[in-house]
Amino acid sequence: MHIIILSAWLILMISAVLLAISVLQTAPKSKRKQKTSRRRGSDRPAAHIKTNSRKWKELVQLLHGDVDTANRLVQGEKMRNPNRSADWCVDKALWQLERDRRG
Known part of the structure; x- marks a missing residue:
């Protein structure tokens, strides 16, 4: 009786290991989000945004x-907030970013 239980357990463990290996092989290599390209040369807002350059x-x-x-x-x-100015929108985005980074 013990041999049957041990055999069943061994078969179950081998199949679990094979399943884990097959899942790992089919999974993408990296789940990290790729960085977006950053335009460092131009720090200007989009053409339709008229705003205070300091903010x-x-x-x-x-x-x-x-x-x-x-x-x-x-x-x-x-x-x-369609009725607000572009300066207000920049200020609000700045405020929210600072708020979220404070934790």
Whole structure:
């Protein structure tokens, strides 16, 4: 009786190991998100955003030069608050970024 139980356990363990190996082989090599390309040469806002350059530069600096993300944040604020000015949207995006980083 013990031999049957041990044999069943051994077969179960071998099949679990083979299943784990097959899952690992089919899984993507890296689940890390690839970094987006950052445009460090131009720290200007999108053409349709007219804004205070000091606040804009501060936002881009907090984002480590990622102008695309800065534009996305400001455009998102403009969509949520269509009656507000571009300066207000930049200020709001800056405030939210600082708030979120404080924890």
